[in-house]
Amino acid sequence: MMRYWISTILVVTATGAFAQAPASVDSLVKEVQGAVDLRDDVLARVLVKQLTTRPRTFKQWWEVRQILYERPQVGFDYLAKWDRLRPVKAPTSKVERQINTSLTRADALQSQSKFNDAFRMYQIVARHLKKEMRRGSRAPRFLYWTVVHNMARTLYGAGRYLESMEVYEWIPPDYYKFRQVLFEKMWAAFRAKRYDRAMGAIASQQSSYFSSYLEPETYLVQLYLFKKLCRMDEHKKALSNVETIMKRLDPKAGNYRLEEWAQSDVETKVLYKLATAEVPADKNKDAKLREQASIMKALESRFASERRRLESQFKTVLAYSRLSVALDKEIIVTDVVPDRGALMASRREFWPVEDAEDWIDELGQHLYIGESQCAKTEAK
Incomplete structure (x- = not known):
């Protein structure tokens, strides 16, 4: 369930005497x-x-x-x-040595599946980095949120799902893997049986800030929850959406393009923007065009690989979801919820915690307020 585990990067503080630079x-x-x-x-x-x-x-x-x-x-x-x-x-200052030692130990514990111990070590690192940030240094910020991300992951690994969900909610929307954070938060909420938060995380992943496509497992969870809540109309729509996505992912159809995939997360959005930025005519134009070509080549290679993975995993999602309907059992199955505009125009199933536009500041702040229809279904 949990992917893209990020290797932790060492942080240093600018102290001591510096040599004369060339x-x-x-x-x-x-x-x-x-x-x-x-x-x-x-x-x-x-x-x-x-x-x-x-x-x-x-x-x-x-x-x-x-x-x-x-x-x-x-x-x-x-x-x-x-x-x-x-x-x-x-x-190397005393603080730097403490940070580096703790990070090395935390990473080792995490790789050994000693998640509670790893969490405590990441906490130590986070406290040190927080102090550096309070002193006015922005340099530790990238590492700080990477460490917090790993704190949430180790809590998940330890089976402390509710705590894990809460830590995921600390991470700001400008974090470079924020959509991945929402994906992992969805699983933490699901395992904690906080279905309102799980569905809310799915809605946040569907923000117009990102690609309209989600990770296949996200659809799986959504279909499962719609089935569990006996909301079969939504389940049918979600299943139809998965079938549509499968058709678009077919390379012969050619409807799923790199531009859309690049919106999948903050990291790839930034790279795609760099690769397609207008380059003015100046002395550095050729060098900049070569750099853009290099970025685009890397994105295209990654896109081709991701497309194959998505197609394979969506086939599995579709198979499980159809089996669930056929057997009338709650086999984990799911898809994308309708867009926010359609929901607000109908039953208003999703609402942001704060009444605001669907901008990046709102990401991660959705709740699901649709009630279970199982009792109503049984009464018929």
Whole structure:
């Protein structure tokens, strides 16, 4: 159920004496800052890529790291990549040593399925990072929410589903894997028997901010819950939606395109925007076009792989859902709920916790208020 486990990235604090930096690298660092100031994110990527091949001091590495963390629109992939390039001989403070040691231990415990112990270690890291953020540093923010994400996952692994759901709800909508967070929150709520929250998480995943397609397992859970609540009209509509998606996923039909898939999560949305951004005619145009081509090639490769996976898993969802109907049993089955506009125009089954537009600030704040119709069905 739980996928895309994120490898934790080490965080450092900028302390200690720095060596004198080579002028050429310093110049590139300044150019990166200049590109970010102008919001020329594609150029920033070009320059950072050049820096990855140059010898760097810790000071230079740290300066670029700060720039990237202030401007994640350059690409979340580059945030992770740059952290992996941290110089071996870097200044290490007491706080940094504590963070790195705890992270290494937490990751090891998680890989050994010692989820409660791993959760406690991630908590220690989160507290340290929170202190750094309160001191005004934004650099730990990316790692902080990655750690919180792993806290929620370890709670889920430990079977503490209600607590896991609550931790998932802490994560903000600008987190680079936020739709994945909603997907995992759905499972935590489902296992905690908080079906209102599970269905709400499904509705949030359907926000117009993202692709209209969801993870196959999301449809499975939704179909199961509609069946459990004896809401057979919704179940039939959901099943019909899955069949429609299956037809669109067929490569011969060609209706499911990279542009739509790229809206699946914040990370891929950012990359697709970079790859399709207009490039003005200037001295860096050729380099920027090459970078865009590189991004698009990576996206196309990932899309092809994801398309095959989705097609295979949707076949399974469809088979289980049809079997459930045939046997009249609650076999886990599901799909996408109707869009919010249609729901509000009919029975208003989904409402955001706060009355607001369906913007990113509202993501993750949906509740399901549809009552069970089982008693009504039995009375007929």
